Amino acid sequence: MNIRSIGPALALSLCLACNNATENQTTAAAETTVDGGQSTVQDDESAKDIAKIAVGSKDHSTLVAALKAADYVNVISNAGPFTVFAPVNAAFDKLPKGTLDDLLKPENKDKLRSILEYHVYVGVLKDALMSDGLTYGMASGDNATIGNKDGKLTVNGVNIIATIPASNGIIYVTDGVLLPPAK
Known part of the structure; x- marks a missing residue:
């Protein structure tokens, strides 16, 4: 494999990794979202x-x-x-x-x-x-x-x-x- 083919392959790998990280963050955020209003906020301090x-x-x-x-x-x-x-x-x-x-x-x-x-x-x-x-x-x-x-x-x-x-x-x-x- 020559140096010219490594650059595009590395760039593609980085894009795919970033895209998966963004999808995982979005999925995690969606899973932790709670339906409801102010009454659903957990606060044991105030x-x-x-x-x-x-x-x-x-x-x-x-x-x-x-x-x-x-x-x-x-x-x-x-x-x-x-x-x-x-x-x-x-x-x-x-x-x-x-x-x-x-x-x-x-x-x-x-x-x-x-x-x-x-x-x-x-x-x-x-x-x-x-x-x-x-x-x-x-x-x-x-x-x-x-x-x-x-x-x-x-x-x-x-x-x-x-x-x-x-x-x-x-x-x-x-x-x-x-x-x-x-x-």
Whole structure:
């Protein structure tokens, strides 16, 4: 084999090797891509966002099921900031029999979304901003009224029983479900 034939053969070999490396990198990247949004990000170091806190709470499994049915888990995982009034499981039990099951049906997704949006304020409402009688516009477009009597907070008369800070806002745990005003 002479020197002239080695050059092209070497160039061809290098091209094929580079092409295979690129294909392997592309395949590896495709295999590690995860479908989903912000809620699928694995991060055990940072403070948890609202969705991760709710998913990790045994008292909020019904709320998480509703968020999943409405395709809203990723929404409340985003940067926010959000204030979420999060009903505990027992709060959903107070609804008329069959209401929750009906809301979780795919054909009622818009109605479920409207109810969930009524539990979210875009921004952070710290306790200092929760004065008696103040009204805030919720993500649904409807207003909710804060009650503050002797330091006991309510929203539309529903008791706020705990406050949990999150990386993307704040959660006020409630003992009732907020229902938007009838239109």
